[in-house]
Amino acid sequence: MKKILIADDEPHVLRVLKLSLEKEGYAVDVCANGKEALTRLEQEHPDILITDIQMPHMTGEELCLHIQQHMPNRNFLIFVLTSRTEIEHREWTRDIPNLLFLEKPVSIRNLVEKLDGYFAGTTDSWRVS
Amino acid sequence: MQLNQRFGLTMIIATLLVMVATVYILFDYQRDSRAELARAQGLDLVRLLSGMSWDELVPRQGSKGLLEILKRGQSNPDFAYGAVVDIDGEVAAEVTRSGVIVPPGDTIDEPTSWLGQRVLTAGIAEHQHYFIESYAPLFEAGVHRGFVRLGYFQPELSLSQYEMPFLATLMLPIFLLVPLFYFMLRREIKPLKQISERFENLAEQVGFNQVELQPSQALSDFMEQFGSYIEATQTRIEVLNREHEDLTMSSKLLTYKNNRVDAILQNFPDAILVIDEAGEVSYANGKIERLLGVEPQAILGKKTREWCDDPQIIPLLTFGDVKSSMQANQDTVQIRLEDHSEKSVQFNVYPLFVPNDETCILGRLVVIRDVSESHLMRQRQTEFISHISHELKTPLNVLSMYSESLLSEGADNEEYRVEAVNVIHDEVERLSTLINNLLAINQYELGGVVAQRKHVRMREFLEDAFKNITQARDDKGLEFDLDIPREMSMVYLDKELFRIAVNNLLTNAIKYNKPGGKVGLSASENEDSIEIVVTDEGYGITESDIKQIFNKFFRSTDDNIRKQTGHGLGLSLAKQIVQMHHGDLTCTSEPGKGSRFVIRLEKVSSQIMDAAS
Numbered sequence: 001m002k003k004i005l006i007a008d009d010e011p012h013v014l015r016v017l018k019l020s021l022e023k024e025g026y027a028v029d030v031c032a033n034g035k036e037a038l039t040r041l042e043q044e045h046p047d048i049l050i051t052d053i054q055m056p057h058m059t060g061e062e063l064c065l066h067i068q069q070h071m072p073n074r075n076f077l078i079f080v081l082t083s084r085t086e087i088e089h090r091e092w093t094r095d096i097p098n099l100l101f102l103e104k105p106v107s108i109r110n111l112v113e114k115l116d117g118y119f120a121g122t123t124d125s126w127r128v129s
Numbered sequence: 130m131q132l133n134q135r136f137g138l139t140m141i142i143a144t145l146l147v148m149v150a151t152v153y154i155l156f157d158y159q160r161d162s163r164a165e166l167a168r169a170q171g172l173d174l175v176r177l178l179s180g181m182s183w184d185e186l187v188p189r190q191g192s193k194g195l196l197e198i199l200k201r202g203q204s205n206p207d208f209a210y211g212a213v214v215d216i217d218g219e220v221a222a223e224v225t226r227s228g229v230i231v232p233p234g235d236t237i238d239e240p241t242s243w244l245g246q247r248v249l250t251a252g253i254a255e256h257q258h259y260f261i262e263s264y265a266p267l268f269e270a271g272v273h274r275g276f277v278r279l280g281y282f283q284p285e286l287s288l289s290q291y292e293m294p295f296l297a298t299l300m301l302p303i304f305l306l307v308p309l310f311y312f313m314l315r316r317e318i319k320p321l322k323q324i325s326e327r328f329e330n331l332a333e334q335v336g337f338n339q340v341e342l343q344p345s346q347a348l349s350d351f352m353e354q355f356g357s358y359i360e361a362t363q364t365r366i367e368v369l370n371r372e373h374e375d376l377t378m379s380s381k382l383l384t385y386k387n388n389r390v391d392a393i394l395q396n397f398p399d400a401i402l403v404i405d406e407a408g409e410v411s412y413a414n415g416k417i418e419r420l421l422g423v424e425p426q427a428i429l430g431k432k433t434r435e436w437c438d439d440p441q442i443i444p445l446l447t448f449g450d451v452k453s454s455m456q457a458n459q460d461t462v463q464i465r466l467e468d469h470s471e472k473s474v475q476f477n478v479y480p481l482f483v484p485n486d487e488t489c490i491l492g493r494l495v496v497i498r499d500v501s502e503s504h505l506m507r508q509r510q511t512e513f514i515s516h517i518s519h520e521l522k523t524p525l526n527v528l529s530m531y532s533e534s535l536l537s538e539g540a541d542n543e544e545y546r547v548e549a550v551n552v553i554h555d556e557v558e559r560l561s562t563l564i565n566n567l568l569a570i571n572q573y574e575l576g577g578v579v580a581q582r583k584h585v586r587m588r589e590f591l592e593d594a595f596k597n598i599t600q601a602r603d604d605k606g607l608e609f610d611l612d613i614p615r616e617m618s619m620v621y622l623d624k625e626l627f628r629i630a631v632n633n634l635l636t637n638a639i640k641y642n643k644p645g646g647k648v649g650l651s652a653s654e655n656e657d658s659i660e661i662v663v664t665d666e667g668y669g670i671t672e673s674d675i676k677q678i679f680n681k682f683f684r685s686t687d688d689n690i691r692k693q694t695g696h697g698l699g700l701s702l703a704k705q706i707v708q709m710h711h712g713d714l715t716c717t718s719e720p721g722k723g724s725r726f727v728i729r730l731e732k733v734s735s736q737i738m739d740a741a742s
Binding site: 010012013016017019020023053054081083084089104105106107108109 | 515552556
């Protein structure tokens with residue numbers, strides 16, 4: 001079973017995503033901020049990380065940059081939930097491979113399709129090394 | 130009398146004077162010559178006679194003596210008498226011109242004075258005569274016997290009829306020369322006169338008063354001319370003085386203009402640098418010190434590298450290739466000053482072209498502007514939009530997800546359906562509040578909000594607000610403390626607006642509190658005013674932040690504060706609302722211990738001031 005870790009400070013989002021993705025057959029773990037996510041990453045080695053950007057204690061941006069710096073051999077894909085659509089707000093991800101943006105409001109069906117495609121290996125266009 | 134006539138008359142008088150003087154000098158000379166002749170002749174003759182014997186000179190009765198021969202042979206018209214006298218002065222023999230008496234002469238005793246000359250007088254009153262007498266001793270057989278005396282009239286100034294033709298001949302050429310001289314003089318004077326007339330005209334043109342002169346015509350002309358010349362010179366001096374004054378004035382004006390330009394440049398809100406073609410600073414105003422930390426005087430004539438060591442700035446103020454810098458250039462850099470303050474500084478570089486030739490550059494004008502404020506404002510706005518979009522999209526996201534999941538999940542899970550509907554309802558509320566806040570802020574900015582005031586019971590109002598807030602947000606184990614007097618006056622205010630202000634303060638007190646901390650709402654009142662106090666035991670606000678917390682978009686850089694979502698609008702909005710009610714909102718805080726926000730409302734004036742406005 002593929003493992004997904006979700007980091008978001010909005011409990012409702014965590015609740016719906018967890019429920020929906022578990023129903024699709026994924027093992028879902030949730031946490032409320034970047035710091036917690038880092039701990040879970042080391043313990044559970046998920047296949048996918050879904051993170052919000054604006055979170056207390058450690059933002060999604062800080063989390064991703066930290067991962068990029070300290071886990072050079074990571075083998076999981078990162079989804080970043082964002083409210084912003086402008087390109088300059090995505091500049092910071094330029095050097096981070098295997099990272100995708102999910103624009104809010106997020107469509108669960110769309111997310112599930114992407115995940116399924118990723119694990120089935122049918123989506124090549126992703127920046128997966 | 131005309132100038133020429135006066136001149137002519139003067140000439141005639143002068144001529145007559147010359148003639149009289151000439152005659153006088155002539156006669157005087159003639160008289161002197163005659164007197165000299167009388168002396169010389171007399172002396173010669175007495176010497177001659179002195180060598181003769183007494184008897185030869187004193188003839189016997191009836192015979193003619195030598196004296197008689199002398200008289201007859203005498204050609205000198207001035208000859209008066211000749212006499213032989215003995216030692217006692219008695220006349221022994223004499224010859225005289227008719228009408229002349231031999232004057233008695235004093236006896237001469239001293240032998241050294243025996244030969245000599247003297248002047249004697251004879252006759253009375255107007256018939257008195259002066260004689261030049263020469264005398265010499267006479268001897269007979271070596272014995273002094275007496276004297277021989279010869280007298281001549283002492284010549285006087287007189288005009289004899291024989292001299293008249295001579296005088297006339299002398300006077301005539303003089304008299305004829307005068308008109309000739311006069312006309313020649315007139316001819317000579319003519320050009321001078323013309324100059325005089327010109328001076329006169331000049332004087333009339335310049336318009337000064339002529340000096341009235343009475344003396345002789347020529348002198349008067351000369352003086353007039355001279356006066357004109359002096360006045361013309363004075364006029365010229367005046368003109369020169371005026372020109373000098375004008376020059377001084379122009380110089381002052383120039384200095385003033387120069388100073389004015391300098392004052393303008395010095396008081397220009399931005400720093401100004403002029404860098405010449407050689408890359409050296411040729412002008413810098415005082416603002417440069419505040420922006421770049423260098424004194425304007427210290428950088429004059431220096432190249433950029435000599436006074437600046439900031440690697441960001443050097444390339445902006447160094448112009449190697451002329452063509453590349455033909456266009457105006459703009460760049461913004463962040464610089465750190467000596468006092469560790471950071472500034473956003475914008476460099477605007479404009480080429481200074483030679484007038485009418487856009488291919489030749491004299492140098493560059495660099496306008497350096499402190500854009501820290503606008504930079505900060507832009508930063509805050511960007512941050513604000515970022516927050517707003519997050520705040521807006523987060524509930525949207527929840528709505529989207531729940532509604533989507535309802536389709537699949539809600540059909541057979543009643544519990545989930547209820548939960549989803551509740552969440553959707555809450556999120557819609559949250560969205561609506563946020564949108565209302567944003568709209569309110571926008572309206573205040575545009576000045577479109579008019580407070581709808583009513584008399585409000587303060588106690589009920591505060592209790593209500595407090596309850597709503599505390600019930601909704603009790604997730605930190607906070608302690609809530611409400612302290613409101615049982616009786617409070619009615620207050621005249623816009624209930625809805627004022628609720629936003631109080632809500633924002635209370636929300637902050639909860640949001641930025643420490644877990645287990647206390648949130649307090651208290652109120653008090655005296656005769657004039659009402660005070661509403663919101664306290665917390667949160668992170669507190671630093672001294673530098675406290676000055677800015679009421680600014681729109683301001684968010685503290687403190688990590689603890691940053692952890693909380695916020696858009697930097699709450700306090701700004703609260704302050705605006707309180708001020709609309711002619712009240713004041715202030716804050717005191719102690720970092721680490723908590724903050725205290727005080728709303729102070731004037732009880733009486735609120736209504737009056739509202740009516741006034």
